[in-house]
Structure formats: structure tokens, C-alpha cells
Amino acid sequence: MRIALFITCFNDTMFPGTGRAVVSVLERLGHTVEFPQEQTCCGQMHFNTGYRPDAVPLVARFARTFAGYDAVVTPSASCAGMARENHPLLAADYGHAQLQQQVADVVPRVHEFTEFLTDVLGVTDVGASFPHRVSYHPTCHSLRGLRLGDRPLELLRAVKGIDLVDLPDADSCCGFGGTFAVKNADTSAAMLADKADGVLSTRAEVLCAADNSCLMHIGGGLSRRGSSVRAMHLAEILAATEGGTP
Amino acid sequence: MSSRDAVLGRIRTALADVPSGEAPEDVPVPRAYLRSHLEPGQDPVALFAERVADYRATVTRTDRARLAAAVAAALTRRGARRLALPAGFPSELLPSGSWEWHPEPLNVPALNALDGTVTLAAAGIAVTGTIVLDAGPGQGRRALSLVPDYHLCIVRAEQIAPDVPDALARLDPTRPLTFISGPSATSDIELDRVEGVHGPRTLDVIIVGPTRLEHP
Amino acid sequence: MNAPSSRGVVWLGSPAFPDAAREALKDTRLRANLKRATSTIRDKRLAVASELDDWEALRDAAAAIKKCTARHLDHYLVELEASVTAAGGTVHWACDAAEANRIVTELVRATGESEVVKIKSMATQEIGLNEHLAEAGITAYETDLAELIVQLGDDRPSHILVPAIHRNRTEVRDLFAAEMGHWGQPAPEGLTDEPADLAEAARRHLREKFLTAKVAVSGANFAVADTGTVVVVESEGNGRMCLTLPDTLITVMGIEKVVPTWSDLEVFLQLLPRSSTGERMNPYTSTWTGTTEGDGPSAFHLVLLDNGRTDTLADTVGRQVLGCIRCSACLNVCPVFERTGGHAYGSVYPGPIGAVLTPQLIGVENAATLPFASTLCGACYDACPVKINIPEVLAHLRAEAVEAKNGHTAEALAMRAAGKVLDSPRLLAAAQKAASLGGRALARRGTIGRLPGPMHGWSDTRDTPAPPAESFRTWWRKNRENKEGEQS
Numbered sequence: 001m002r003i004a005l006f007i008t009c010f011n012d013t014m015f016p017g018t019g020r021a022v023v024s025v026l027e028r029l030g031h032t033v034e035f036p037q038e039q040t041c042c043g044q045m046h047f048n049t050g051y052r053p054d055a056v057p058l059v060a061r062f063a064r065t066f067a068g069y070d071a072v073v074t075p076s077a078s079c080a081g082m083a084r085e086n087h088p089l090l091a092a093d094y095g096h097a098q099l100q101q102q103v104a105d106v107v108p109r110v111h112e113f114t115e116f117l118t119d120v121l122g123v124t125d126v127g128a129s130f131p132h133r134v135s136y137h138p139t140c141h142s143l144r145g146l147r148l149g150d151r152p153l154e155l156l157r158a159v160k161g162i163d164l165v166d167l168p169d170a171d172s173c174c175g176f177g178g179t180f181a182v183k184n185a186d187t188s189a190a191m192l193a194d195k196a197d198g199v200l201s202t203r204a205e206v207l208c209a210a211d212n213s214c215l216m217h218i219g220g221g222l223s224r225r226g227s228s229v230r231a232m233h234l235a236e237i238l239a240a241t242e243g244g245t246p
Numbered sequence: 247m248s249s250r251d252a253v254l255g256r257i258r259t260a261l262a263d264v265p266s267g268e269a270p271e272d273v274p275v276p277r278a279y280l281r282s283h284l285e286p287g288q289d290p291v292a293l294f295a296e297r298v299a300d301y302r303a304t305v306t307r308t309d310r311a312r313l314a315a316a317v318a319a320a321l322t323r324r325g326a327r328r329l330a331l332p333a334g335f336p337s338e339l340l341p342s343g344s345w346e347w348h349p350e351p352l353n354v355p356a357l358n359a360l361d362g363t364v365t366l367a368a369a370g371i372a373v374t375g376t377i378v379l380d381a382g383p384g385q386g387r388r389a390l391s392l393v394p395d396y397h398l399c400i401v402r403a404e405q406i407a408p409d410v411p412d413a414l415a416r417l418d419p420t421r422p423l424t425f426i427s428g429p430s431a432t433s434d435i436e437l438d439r440v441e442g443v444h445g446p447r448t449l450d451v452i453i454v455g456p457t458r459l460e461h462p
Numbered sequence: 463m464n465a466p467s468s469r470g471v472v473w474l475g476s477p478a479f480p481d482a483a484r485e486a487l488k489d490t491r492l493r494a495n496l497k498r499a500t501s502t503i504r505d506k507r508l509a510v511a512s513e514l515d516d517w518e519a520l521r522d523a524a525a526a527i528k529k530c531t532a533r534h535l536d537h538y539l540v541e542l543e544a545s546v547t548a549a550g551g552t553v554h555w556a557c558d559a560a561e562a563n564r565i566v567t568e569l570v571r572a573t574g575e576s577e578v579v580k581i582k583s584m585a586t587q588e589i590g591l592n593e594h595l596a597e598a599g600i601t602a603y604e605t606d607l608a609e610l611i612v613q614l615g616d617d618r619p620s621h622i623l624v625p626a627i628h629r630n631r632t633e634v635r636d637l638f639a640a641e642m643g644h645w646g647q648p649a650p651e652g653l654t655d656e657p658a659d660l661a662e663a664a665r666r667h668l669r670e671k672f673l674t675a676k677v678a679v680s681g682a683n684f685a686v687a688d689t690g691t692v693v694v695v696e697s698e699g700n701g702r703m704c705l706t707l708p709d710t711l712i713t714v715m716g717i718e719k720v721v722p723t724w725s726d727l728e729v730f731l732q733l734l735p736r737s738s739t740g741e742r743m744n745p746y747t748s749t750w751t752g753t754t755e756g757d758g759p760s761a762f763h764l765v766l767l768d769n770g771r772t773d774t775l776a777d778t779v780g781r782q783v784l785g786c787i788r789c790s791a792c793l794n795v796c797p798v799f800e801r802t803g804g805h806a807y808g809s810v811y812p813g814p815i816g817a818v819l820t821p822q823l824i825g826v827e828n829a830a831t832l833p834f835a836s837t838l839c840g841a842c843y844d845a846c847p848v849k850i851n852i853p854e855v856l857a858h859l860r861a862e863a864v865e866a867k868n869g870h871t872a873e874a875l876a877m878r879a880a881g882k883v884l885d886s887p888r889l890l891a892a893a894q895k896a897a898s899l900g901g902r903a904l905a906r907r908g909t910i911g912r913l914p915g916p917m918h919g920w921s922d923t924r925d926t927p928a929p930p931a932e933s934f935r936t937w938w939r940k941n942r943e944n945k946e947g948e949q950s
Contacts, residue, residue, distance in 0.1 A: 007934045009884060013894045014927065016934035023942070035938045041884040046877060048838060050860030054881035061885060086857075144840035173797045177837025184835060185919025186484040190493075190801040191837075192923060220924030223909060250543075250555040253717065253768045257536045260776035264533045270722065273530035279519040279729070297742065354673050354707055374735075374743035387757035388706040388748075392699065393673075411728040419689040419724045420549070422754050425731075425747035430699040433739050434608035434624055435631050435657040437499040443607060443661045444668065445699025445746060 297375025301428020506740025549752020583681025
């Protein structure tokens with residue numbers, strides 16, 4: 001199986017450790033991961049902010065770059081959702097027949113990381129060890145977009161030594177919402193405050209999720225409040241072994 | 247151009263994407279939902295009684311022979327003495343005793359002076375605990391079951407439909423219908439339900455026969 | 463095309479959503495009231511919806527019925543007009559708010575009355591009917607408890623189902639004690655803030671109005687094309703009073719409220735109460751077909767209102783919003799609404815549904831911040847009983863809002879520039895290097911704190927990690943590219 005990693009522009013720039021973690025887990029499971037260098041961004045920011053025409057070249061680039069792979073794996077539920085739901089829509093509205101075809105070919109092979117592990121590889125125990133108290137925040141795109149359900153939790157439960165604690169009001173949005181956090185900063189901050197309260201109430205050492213964007217927002221809020229809770233992408237927990245994090 | 251023509255014209259312009267040959271029945275409507283949410287073998291009458299009671303209405307089950315006595319017991323319990331009597335209400339169901347029965351026609355001020363109303367019903371709905379009145383015989387015009395503060399409603403067991411779809415199919419939409427699920431209520435203050443606003447604040451329902459009496 | 467100002471819907475002079483929200487968020491009592499109310503109703507809705515294991519099938523049917531109706535709206539309205547007329551009613555058509563107000567005013571004047579009792583109705587709220595009637599010397603008495611609270615407080619509604627959700631019981635008690643006497647029967651001495659006592663006060667206050675009113679004005683939840691039957695769903699009995707006791711009934715309904723057949727109600731009467739008040743069935747549903755000799759009003763007028771709905775219908779993505787049955791489930795699950803309340807939306811239609819309906823009714827350029835008043839979290843779509851994909855419509859309207867500004871904004875320029883960078887791995891790598899250097903220069907101990915300028919909104923409440931020294935692609939090139947080369 002030819003597996004391509006779609007790192008996402010945001011992780012590429014800000015959270016390369018998440019990409020390294022994905023590579024580490026997949027290699028540990030015996031797979032070879034490729035990283036097509038022509039990849040950039042799925043166009044989510046442009047699409048969600050109303051700049052659809054500006055997203056179209058990014059959709060075309062995505063389809064071109066990932067053509068021919070059996071699986072395109074990404075450690076971002078929101079970027080996977082963007083590709084799956086909105087790339088076909090943009091191709092239909094702005095693209096030519098060839099782009100529509102390319103998009104239709106690639107989209108079914110785009111998988112969010114946890115979904116890829118559980119549904120495609122059929123694995124729940126990835127041989128990780130992480131002896132810490134952890135809470136999981138199901139991001140909106142994981143929960144209601146991709147409907148990941150319990151998949152991330154099943155993976156986490158199989159991690160050796162983990163003390164997994166429920167997050168109160170887990171399914172409510174953290175208030176990030178991309179440019180919402182800037183355009184409606186006050187409302188975003190109010191939602192963040194409630195989410196951060198929930199995290200602190202768990203006494204977890206680590207908060208994890210399937211999207212670094214939400215994690216940067218929640219982690220940033222926790223850090224500003226002087227909390228020592230660490231925000232970590234779920235992939236980084238799955239990559240951790242008794243020898244430590246890679 | 248009349249406003250009617252203007253609105254219809256705008257609608258037709260707005261629907262330019264709908265193929266001209268498409269008829270309303272060409273749009274598929276999936277009807278995979280259940281006709282009834284009753285479990286197999288579940289007794290609709292028992293469920294109806296339970297669901298009506300959930301709204302804090304009082305439910306009594308009785309049979310035809312003991313109906314007048316059940317009516318008397320309910321009226322006594324509520325202290326309702328002066329009562330509106332809908333046209334066509336079976337006189338044999340009226341209990342003997344010191345009740346004042348005020349037959350239709352009754353104007354609104356007269357209704358407002360009464361303690362309550364006793365009516366029959368047109369249908370019941372088990373799953374939702376609903377009684378339906380259609381202003382037919384023994385039910386009176388709609389104001390009767392509205393203005394007085396107490397409503398005693400008599401439903402025959404065979405009138406109880408398992409669920410909403412069957413109930414609607416039994417009813418005649420050309421008649422004025424009132425679906426009643428418990429006493430008047432509101433959730434307008436802090437979304438907290440409290441019973442009793444403008445409609446009758448007390449609702450008693452008597453289910454008549456045929457089986458499973460409370461005290462057989 | 464009508465000027466938006468003739469359509470009502472929004473409160474003139476309302477600030478843009480982010481500014482209104484900022485003010486609302488400072489009101490800690492409001493936030494406490496909203497949190498309490500929305501969490502109560504969420505749990506109730508989930509409990510009764512989960513009782514029906516065919517909930518999804520019901521939603522699918524409802525969405526399809528609404529879709530079919532919208533695609534053949536002219537057909538169904540003509541059918542409705544014919545059946546209502548045959549049953550003794552009179553049908554009027556109104557292109558916009560101004561025309562609907564004129565029609566209702568003339569109908570009331572023709573009765574010689576100067577007072578009307580009203581059932582809560584979004585359509586009449588939308589067109590500003592009460593204010594218009596007041597100018598014509600006609601007093602409209604709101605009879606729904608929450609509407610009464612709003613009217614007595616000279617306030618604005620903040621929720622579709624529970625317009626006074628922003629008020630708690632103590633505020634309501636104080637308002638009743640102070641204001642009821644100015645409108646009629648005063649509140650009893652020593653009124654407590656128990657909801658049951660407050661409901662009792664409302665009962666006594668309005669009873670005389672109900673008993674003497676000659677004219678009532680209502681909205682409609684549904685109108686059945688094939689039978690001409692109109693449906694009002696309510697809880698308190700004020701609706702029954704208004705629909706039954708007066709001589710004249712005037713119903714104002716948006717043209718999208720028509721449903722094809724009587725049996726279609728079997729879907730909506732299961733979905734609506736469970737979605738709105740979280741009950742298996744609401745206390746009272748009234749249906750009537752024209753007029754009935756000896757029972758209820760002898761004159762029935764049905765006013766069919768366009769007021770921007772045909773513009774909404776013309777948008778093939780936005781059209782689905784016309785399926786809304788005004789249950790307000792989307793408001794109750796919305797994390798934004800829960801914090802800001804309804805007034806921040808500046809419209810009679812607040813919350814997620816308001817954010818997609820208001821811009822379509824009055825033109826997106828007149829409500830340009832509303833489509834952005836959402837994180838696109840999707841809770842509204844999950845809750846919607848007629849499956850309106852609100853996030854989809856929000857994103858669609860965002861594109862329209864951007865288009866309406868013609869690219870002449872700083873944001874548009876920035877987005878275009880970002881698009882150029884993101885469409886080139888080489889430029890992206892250069893930008894990553896610059897961000898790394900710049901971000902690390904700003905950072906103290908690995909985090910970036912408060913920033914001035916456009917990022918202050920973000921950085922006022924959040925630290926940002928300093929960008930790493932090397933991007934993932936740089937790491938890959940150093941650590942994996944050569945390995946791959948060796949393997950092949």
C-alpha cells in the first residue's frame with residue numbers, strides 16, 4: 001500500500017512533531033510513508049472565510065499531488081473533512097471536468113489518522129506506552145464532521161499505562177473556528193474559558209485531540225492561565241513508547 | 247399586477263433550476279419512518295394511560311358499567327360542581343347527585359363562571375399521551391373545553407390510536423381539531439415546565455373499557 | 463426588488479455581531495440565565511428524541527417534504543388558496559412587510575375594533591406588526607407568556623421559542639409587579655418568583671382580554687394545501703383562546719409554511735414538539751379549516767407573506783433554510799448563542815437559523831457579519847429536525863458576503879497573498895522560515911504572549927507556541943529523503 005502523508009500547512013509550519021509522530025507510528029506498524037513535497041494546503045481557511053476562488057488552485061494542487069496513492073493520511077480531522085466534503089463542491093463550482101475527475105479519484109482515499117488506523121489498517125493497539133493522566137477533546141470536525149465516534153478513544157484505551165479521564169461537556173465546541181477566533185475574538189474567548197475550565201476539572205496532565213488547531217487554541221488559553229496541562233496531538237501519544245517520545 | 251401574481255411570478259423565476267417537466271410527485275419523499283412506536287405486543291391503552299399521566303394529568307381506567315361512578319368520583323375529588331354540558335353528551339353518563347349541569351349554548355362569560363366541563367373525545371394517541379377533540383357530539387364547541395379551569399375527558403379504549411400517523415388518518419381535518427396533551431403548561435420561564443396558564447389547569451382523563459381494569 | 467428597509471426582520475441601528483456580542487458577553491447574569499435554560503432544554507430534547515428509534519427516518523422525510531414543497535411552491539400555494547377559500551376563509555397576498563401590515567391594519571379597521579389579541583408569531587414579529595398597528599391606533603396584546611414578558615418590559619425577543627429566555631424568574635417577577643397594572647389587571651400583591659405563581663399572574667392579567675377580544679392575530683406553524691387546514695402548535699392555551707373566542711381571526715404566515723397534505727403532518731407533529739420544548743407532544747395543537755358555523759371566528763383571513771422568501775428560494779443552496787419549522791433546537795445547542803444570547807444577532811431570527819435566514823431575507827450585504835457568527839461546529843445541523851445543513855449555508859453566505867465587497871478589503875488582499883504562498887511549496891518553505899525566525903524573536907521561553915494589531919483578539923487570551931526551528935518538510939528532507947533514495 002502506497003501511503004502518502006498529508007501533513008497540512010499548519011502542522012508543517014507549527015507542529016512538525018505531529019508529522020514525525022504519524023510517521024513513527026506507521027513505520028512501527030511496518031508501513032512505508034511517503035511525503036510528496038509538492039503538497040501545501042487543503043484550502044480550508046480560504047473556503048471557510050468565504051474566499052472560494054482562492055481555494056481552487058489549492059484543491060487542484062492537492063488532487064495532483066496525491067494522485068496515485070492508495071491512501072492519503074492526515075493528522076487533522078478538519079483538513080480531512082475539507083477535502084472530503086468541500087473539494088468536490090469547489091471542483092464542481094469552479095473547476096473543469098478534469099479537475100472534478102481528479103478530485104473524485106483522490107477524495108475517497110483521504111483518511112484522518114485515527115480513522116486510517118482503525119478502519120483501514122484494522123489496528124487499535126499500536127504498541128504505545130504513555131503513563132500519564134490524559135483527557136481527550138473530540139473536536140467538532142472529528143465528532144460531527146467525520147463522525148470518528150469512539151475510534152480515537154479506542155486507540156487511546158489501548159495505550160499502555162494511560163490514565164484516560166472523561167472531559168466534561170466534551171462535545172461542545174472549544175471556540176476556535178479558524179478565523180472565528182479572530183473575527184469574533186470575544187465570543188471565542190468565552191467558549192475557550194469554559195472548555196479550559198472543563199480540562200482543568202479533570203486534573204489531566206495532557207489534553208489531546210485529533211486537530212492541532214483546536215489544541216493550539218485550548219493549550220494557548222491554558223498556558224495563559226498559568227496551567228501546566230500540555231496540549232498534545234493524539235498521534236504523539238500513540239507514538240510514545242516505553243523508550244519515551246520519539 | 248396583483249400581489250398574488252407578483253409573488254407567484256417571483257416564485258416561478260426563483261425556481262428556474264427546477265426542470266419544467268418535474269411534477270411535485272416526482273420529488274421522492276422517503277417514508278421509512280415507523281407508523282407506530284408501540285413495541286410488538288404492547289398495549290396501546292396502557293401506554294396511553296401512562297403517557298397522559300406523565301403530563302401530570304390524572305388518569306382513571308374503568309368500564310362502561312362503572313363510568314358514571316368514575317365521573318362522579320372525579321368531580322367530587324376536584325370539587326367541580328357547576329359544569330358545562332356539551333350537546334350530544336350521553337345523559338346516562340351523568341351521575342346523579344348535586345351537580346349543576348349547564349347545557350349548550352353557553353356564551354363565553356357564562357362558561358367563565360363554571361367550574362369545569364365534561365366531554366367525550368374524538369381520538370387518543372398512545373405514544374404521545376394525547377386526546378383529540380373534534381367538536382363532535384358530546385364534545386361541544388372548542389370554547390367548552392377551554393374557558394373553564396377544569397376539563398374531564400372521557401375516552402373509549404377503542405378510540406386510542408397507537409401513534410400520531412394512525413390518529414391523523416382517523417381524524418377529519420375539515421372539523422376544528424384540538425390536540426390536548428396534559429393540562430395547559432408553559433416553559434417560558436427558564437425553560438422549566440410548569441402546568442397551568444390559560445387553558446384548564448386541571449385535566450382528568452377517564453379511559454373506558456374494555457380490559458385491564460385497575461381494580462378488577 | 464424591494465428595498466430591505468421595507469422588510470423589517472432586523473432592528474435598525476443594531477451593531478455588527480462581534481461588537482454586539484462583546485457587550486452581551488459582559489452581562490454575567492445573561493450568561494447564567496442562558497446556560498441554565500439551554501442546558502435544561504438540551505437534555506430534555508435528547509431524551510425524547512432518543513425515544514424514537516426512527517428519528518433519522520423522520521428527519522429524512524421532513525427534509526424531503528420541505529424540499530418538494532419548495533420546488534413546487536407556486537403549485538401548493540395556489541392549491542392552499544383554493545382550499546382555504548372553499549372552506550370559507552379569505553386569502554391575501556403580501557409581497558413585503560409593508561404590504562402585510564397594511565392588509566392586517568385594514569382588516570382590523572373594518573371590524574371597528576381598536577384592540578387585538580395576539581398569539582406568538584415569528585412572521586408578525588418579522589414585519590413589525592405591533593408597531594405598525596400602534597401607529598394606526600390599534601393596540602396589540604401579546605398573550606404568550608414570554609411575549610408578554612417582552613412586551614411589558616419594552617424589550618426585544620432573544621429566542622424563537624422562548625423570547626424572554628434572557629430573563630430569569632426574579633427579573634420576570636419584578637417586571638410583572640411593576641408593569642402589569644399599566645396594561646390591565648395588575649399583578650397580585652406579594653407575587654413570588656415561582657414560575658407557577660408567575661404563570662398564574664399572567665392568567666389573571668390576560669383573562670379579561672381573552673373574554674372580550676373581537677379580533678385575534680396569529681401566525682401558523684403549518685398550512686395544509688390539500689385541505690386548507692391551518693395549524694398552530696402551542697403550550698399555554700393562549701393560542702386556543704385567540705383562535706376560538708374572537709369573531710375575526712387574521713393569520714399571517716410565510717409562504718414557506720405550506721405543506722402538501724394532511725398526512726404530512728404526521729412527520730412534523732412528531733418532530734416539532736420533541737425538538738422545541740423537548741416534549742412528546744406540546745400541550746395544545748389547534749387545527750382549523752376555514753370557518754365553522756357556531757364554533758370559533760366567523761371571519762378568517764389568511765395573509766401569505768413573501769418578504770424576501772422568494773429571494774431565498776432563488777438561491778439553490780440557501781433555499782433549504784425555508785424548510786425551517788422554527789423549533790429553535792439549533793439555538794439551544796449553539797455554543798455561540800449560549801454565550802451571546804439572541805439580541806447580539808440584531809434580528810428577530812437569532813441563533814444559527816437566524817444567521818442563515820436573516821442575510822437571505824434582507825440581503826447578505828445588510829447582515830454581512832451574521833454568516834461569520836459561528837465556529838461551524840455543526841451542532842445545529844445535528845439537532846435540526848428538518849436537516850437544514852446550516853454550516854453549509856453559512857459557508858455559502860460567507861462567500862457571498864465576501865463577493866459583495868468586491869475584493870476591496872485588507873482581508874481580501876491578505877487572503878489572495880496567502881493563496882499565492884500556499885500554492886507554492888517553495889514560497890511556503892520561505893514563509894515558514896520567516897515565520898520561524900519572526901515568531902522565535904517574539905517568543906519568551908517558547909511562547910508568544912500578547913500582540914498588538916490585528917492579532918490582539920487572538921493573543922489577549924491565548925499564548926501561542928513559538929514556531930519550531932524547522933518545519934516538517936525540512937525535517938523530512940534531512941531525515942527521510944535520503945533513506946527513500948537508498949531504498950529505491
